[in-house]
Amino acid sequence: MRITILTGAGISAESGLATFRASDGLWENHSIMDVATPEGFTKDPALVHAFYNMRRKAALEAQPNAAHLSLLRLATHHDLTLVTQNVDDLHERAGSRDVIHMHGALNRACCAACGHNWPAPMVMHPKDSCPACGKPSPRPDIVWFGEMPLHMERIWDVLENSDLFVAIGTSGNVYPAAGFAQHAGRNGAKCLELNLEASVNADDFDQQILGPASMTVPGWVDDICHA
Numbered sequence: 645m646r647i648t649i650l651t652g653a654g655i656s657a658e659s660g661l662a663t664f665r666a667s668d669g670l671w672e673n674h675s676i677m678d679v680a681t682p683e684g685f686t687k688d689p690a691l692v693h694a695f696y697n698m699r700r701k702a703a704l705e706a707q708p709n710a711a712h713l714s715l716l717r718l719a720t721h722h723d724l725t726l727v728t729q730n731v732d733d734l735h736e737r738a739g740s741r742d743v744i745h746m747h748g749a750l751n752r753a754c755c756a757a758c759g760h761n762w763p764a765p766m767v768m769h770p771k772d773s774c775p776a777c778g779k780p781s782p783r784p785d786i787v788w789f790g791e792m793p794l795h796m797e798r799i800w801d802v803l804e805n806s807d808l809f810v811a812i813g814t815s816g817n818v819y820p821a822a823g824f825a826q827h828a829g830r831n832g833a834k835c836l837e838l839n840l841e842a843s844v845n846a847d848d849f850d851q852q853i854l855g856p857a858s859m860t861v862p863g864w865v866d867d868i869c870h871a
Contacts, residue, residue: 647722654814655857661703684788689783693768711858711861712737712738713739714861715738722868727746727802728743744798750786753784796820811838814837838864
């Protein structure tokens with residue numbers, strides 16, 4: 645069976661990582677738009693780097709949970725493509741390979757001047773030099789609000805060729821990911837949502853399994869691997 649899985653903040657929350665947008669929309673009294681937009685980076689790169697240095701540290705301290713580990717087990721039984729909206733590396737640290745990070749990755753840096761990409765140090769500064777062009781223009785390799793998600797051509801292709809699409813821990817608020825279930829369904833895939841509560845696009849799915857990802861995902865993987 646060809647399975648495409650999309651994971652969101654809900655799967656990492658159980659590893660202790662806060663969702664990207666805090667409940668009050670603030671980070672140390674700064675609007676999230678100040679630290680997660682190209683305009684915010686242009687205005688105050690030091691602030692943006694401080695925010696992502698904090699997030700990089702938190703991600704390193706977090707550990708994969710049972711949901712991450714179950715998806716690794718699923719990949720040994722089925723043809724699995726794993727797409728994530730998360731910027732942490734918990735899937736990789738659980739053992740998953742070739743994870744498609746549509747919103748970028750905390751452990752990568754890129755040059756705002758030439759586009760070169762490299763492994764990010766734990767702490768980044770605005771004056772760090774690009775290894776390729778030498779300019780002091782590093783930025784986190786993160787897709788900010790107003791920017792196009794990565795690897796979309798590949799994602800649309802795997803959705804069109806999937807037998808099953810599964811969304812885990814996603815809100816259904818953010819496009820294009822919120823449209824993945826509809827796209828997969830139009831091309832013949834069954835669609836399943838595993839979430840703490842029903843998402844805003846719950847009607848796009850054939851079935852929902854509600855509850856914490858660390859409980860629902862292992863149980864579902866057990867069922868599908870032994871079906």
